[in-house]
Amino acid sequence: MLKKFLSISMALVLGSVVLAGCGKQSESEEIKLGAVFPLTGDVSVMGQACKNALQMLEEETNASGGINGKKVKFYFEDDENKPSNSANAIQKLINNNKVVGVVGSYASKCSISMGPIAASNKIPMISVSTSPKVTKNGGEYVFTSTFNDTFQGTIIADIAAKDVKAKTAAVLYDVGNDYDKGLNEFFTTNFEKSGGKVLASLTFNAGDQDFSAQLTNIKKLNPDVLVIPDYYGTVALIAKQARNLGITSTFIGGDGWDSPALFEIAGDAVNGSYFSNFFSTGDTTPAYVKFKENYEKKYNKAPDAISASSYNAGSLLIAAVKEAKSTEGDKIKDALKNISFEGVAGTTKYDSNRNAIMGGDVIKIENQKQIFVRKVSQ
Structure with missing residues (x-):
């Protein structure tokens, strides 16, 4: 009887080991990737666009065989556009989801x-942000999928000098936002190099709704261009208030303008404005056209530049995992450093600071529509 009991016990133990092994094997068949975006909050339109693009990429990747035969799964966290939430979100993805x-x-x-x-945990991270501080502060595991603001500032200055033929400018920006501060700095440097003069750089705080004091000062200066390096919601408020005050300057901004919500809020106030971007909806490259067609089919709306950038970032990460033939962070990181990837942004390579080397587009707004003007090479 004892012998029979031991035999049954051993069989149960072996069975549980096999089942546990099967569970582990099944889990290993899924390559886990994380994504942190503002899915709620003041720029949730952009965050949802990024999520849409990555969910589509996940489906396409798995339909074509996955990553080295294994399915890929994106896990999403919401940062509400708040840095403290972003830090918590990536820690959750690393510690709980094991991305x-x-x-x-x-x-x-x-x-x-x-x-x-990300760097302290040796987890490669690809940002769709544009501040050079992202890679500089992040370290060797942090990359971008877009141009950075050092280059974007030159594009905005180029727009002012060449497209508007401006001699004078004013800037109105969020003093607590690294994106705004960087674009103010790099625009000012490059515009003055071209012979222009910045008459004033005025600031506001995040969450402000009334810009009448700053705009009244700007009206007195009567600059040829007013640079508003912020995101679509704030830009729309400033543009409407500026026009209501009688300011006739041409408005110029950066990639943060790129959202249909800009027109919903600002209406005609932004007609005649320009902004820089890393993609144009008028792009005719085959990879972008295919991405656009698939996105429209899936979501019944056209993609904006940030969704294309998110798709590009996810594609770069997947390509690096494939190239590394490993899920080890150091090997994925090394694959990214040396990658030459053909995607929706054309050929993406990285400079020594892990910033993507890519050109930019000049966009003009006419009748509440984006019109492609020209490309600017880096």
Whole structure:
């Protein structure tokens, strides 16, 4: 009887080991990737666009065989466009979900808070933000999927000088936002190099709704251009208030303008404005056209530039995992450093600071529509 009992016990133990082994094997068949974006909050339109793009990428990747035969799964966390939330979100993805790479976030301030955490855990991270501080502060595991604001500032200055033929400018920006501060600095430097003069750089605080005091001062200066380096919601409020005060300056901004919500809030106030971007909806490259067609089919709306950038970031991460033939962070990181990837942004390579080398587009707004003007090479 004892012998029979021991035999049954041993069989149960072996069975449980086999089942446990099967569970582990099944789990290993899924390559886990993380994504942190503002899915709620003041720029949730952009965060949802990023999520849409990555969910579509996940489906396409798995339909074509996954990553080296294994399915890929993106796990999403919401940072509400708050740096403290971004830090918590990436820690959750790393510690709880055991992701091997991360995409995000949208805002530079949030990506900056995430970078050191990714690096300390040796988890490669690809941001869609544009501040050079993202890679500088983050360390060797942190990359971007777009141009950075050092280059974007030159584009905005180029727009002012060449497209508007401006001689004078004013800037109105959020003093607590790294994205805004960087664009103010790099625009000012490059515009003055071209012979222009910045008459004033005025500031506001995040969450402000009334800009009448700053705009009244700007009206007195009557600059040829007013640079508003912020996100679509704030830009729309400033533009409407500026026009209501009688300011006739041409408005110029950066990639944060790129959202249909800009027109919903600002209406005709932004007609005649320009902004820089890393993609144009009028792009005719085959990879972008295919992405656009698939996105429209899936979501019944056209993609904006940030969704394309998110898709590009996710594609870069997946390509690096494939190239590394490993889920080890150091091997994925090394694959990214040396990658030459053909995607929706054309060929993406990285400079020595892990910033993507890519050109930019000049966009003009006419009748509440984006019109592609020209490309600017880096």
